[in-house]
Amino acid sequence: MTMIHGSRSDAAITPILPLDGRYDLYGPVHKGLRRAGMALLDRLGRADFASPAATTGLLTELRDYLRLATAHIAHESDTIHRALEARTGPATQELDRQHADHHRSITGLIARITALTDDFSGTREEAGRALYLAFAAHLARDFAHMHEEETVTTPLLQAVFSDAELAAIEMEIVSTLSPEMNLAFMRLIIPALSPAERVRLLGGVRATAPAEVFRLLMDEVARPLLPPADFADLALRLQIAA
């Protein structure tokens, strides 16, 4: 795990080991967080901050994203790191330090959002530019952090846990979520996945969860959020009528 310290600046050349069909604990949720973060950054860059009405919805969505990002960090620290350290001994101090850094960064972003929401003066454009830059810097650090988790921590997790144990860790996280929070994460994740990953996730839900959960994810998440052709492909792969 010490290689974490040296790997940050040259993340682009960190060896990326094949998954070889192993359980990918970080992959789907990180894809969802990256996609949503990039979309929000794009919109912040184009937003008309001079007009309070034009940015209210965007600022609410940014708050919601940061709420999910905060919950995600807690899930990793409380469940994944605890399970890993129970098996390997100290292994996650650097990741925990990065999580603490994210918490500070998120607190700062929320303060900027609150100030903007309450600001009807002529300085909104400056405040909007500052929020855009601060969020971009936050995402840059978060992307480097998630890269480390997927290239350094994932192989370690796969070395010390079986796929069944990794799935149990994931279920432990999911079981702590409210239905509303669960759905919010699924809205992030499902559109961000490849067709094969989507089938694995939804096929897994169909095989293990109550039938109404599968129906809810198909009807309230996949159908409205996926392009029609992608939803039709998903339905076909799951062998259900679109």
Ligand SMILES: [Fe+2]
């Ligand atoms: Fe993390």
